[in-house]
Amino acid sequence: MLRSLPFVAIVVVAITDVLAGPRLGFLPLLTLGPTFASVSGSVRRTAIVGTLAVGVCLPLAQYNGLLGKAQNNLTIATIVGVTGASMVASHLRIRRERELANVRIVAEAAQRVLLRPVPRRAGDLRIALSYTSAAAEAQIGGDLYEVVVTTANGVRLLIGDVQGKGLAAVETAAWVLGAFREAAYDEPDLSGLGDRLETSLARHLDAEQFVTAILAEVHEDEITLLNFGHPAPLLLTGDGQISEVDLPNEGVPLGLGGLGAGVPKPYQVPFGQGDQILFYTDGVIEARDDGGAFYPLLARADILQCVDPQAALDDLRADLLDHVGGPLPDDAAMLLLQRQAA
The missing domain is CATH 3.60.40.10 (PPM-type phosphatase domain)
Incomplete structure (x- = not known):
């Protein structure tokens, strides 16, 4: 479920934006995709989800008449920035998981010796x-x-x-x-x-x-x-x-x-x-x-x-x-x- 959540979030935001029309802007919510990807995915997967979010943002901006405007440029910059931060978070999470796995191995060895x-x-x-x-x-x-x-x-x-x-x-x-x-x-x-x-x-x-x-x-x-x-x-x-x-x-x-x-x-x-x-x-x-x-x-x-x-x-x-x-x-x-x- 967690692995599919980033793509589900992007699809939901895209459908909501199309149904709501140009008056309401939901494009900044596309940052949910890379954010969710950093929770369970690798750095590479998070980057792919962030690229997909930018790819979805461009045609939606064209649909809303915002393509090339400052508002949309700021949205794209936000998605790129959140994707970069999410990639860093994903890297730190994976490193921490490896450290915990090593600690668990040591703890299990200690258990076999003590108990x-x-x-x-x-x-x-x-x-x-x-x-x-x-x-x-x-x-x-x-x-x-x-x-x-x-x-x-x-x-x-x-x-x-x-x-x-x-x-x-x-x-x-x-x-x-x-x-x-x-x-x-x-x-x-x-x-x-x-x-x-x-x-x-x-x-x-x-x-x-x-x-x-x-x-x-x-x-x-x-x-x-x-x-x-x-x-x-x-x-x-x-x-x-x-x-x-x-x-x-x-x-x-x-x-x-x-x-x-x-x-x-x-x-x-x-x-x-x-x-x-x-x-x-x-x-x-x-x-x-x-x-x-x-x-x-x-x-x-x-x-x-x-x-x-x-x-x-x-x-x-x-x-x-x-x-x-x-x-x-x-x-x-x-x-x-x-x-x-x-």
């Missing part, structure tokens, strides 16, 4: 993921996640939320993920893994920066959780019960361990066949509708009662976006673990 695809199956576990960035056209932000399958300790996962936004938050997320991916294979328990993350962040973060996070380790009939100031996950049992997991030994966010606050302790939660557990960031529960009401995650969690965990999580994300009625104000990550029924 690489998680394994979707690990033994009797099925894993689903949803990530929605608050930044327009972006695929990465301040929320982070990772799932690793270790030989000695089974499946370990991390979900977190970096304080702040923008490139600084992405940089902090990179530090956390790098430390987790290295330590998850070495540390024998979650407490040691949490200490490794705290030590790593203490070297790189400022005093006022922090990361809320949950570490988890899946065992045969239970899941061990270690919470660093992060929203508690939801447990969906195989018999249809939905509840928020109360973690009594919650600690301060990562990066604030130097304040001397309480250290989190691992907490075991039964996690048997047919059970599911949903980890999420605060961008989910702090999303508001037009009336200011927060998203009622606990009340909507029954959407997850589906055989396919990824389809269920996609439906929950769609319900979240429908609640907000537009783009999310904050990044929102959700990670769903499902233990298959016998």
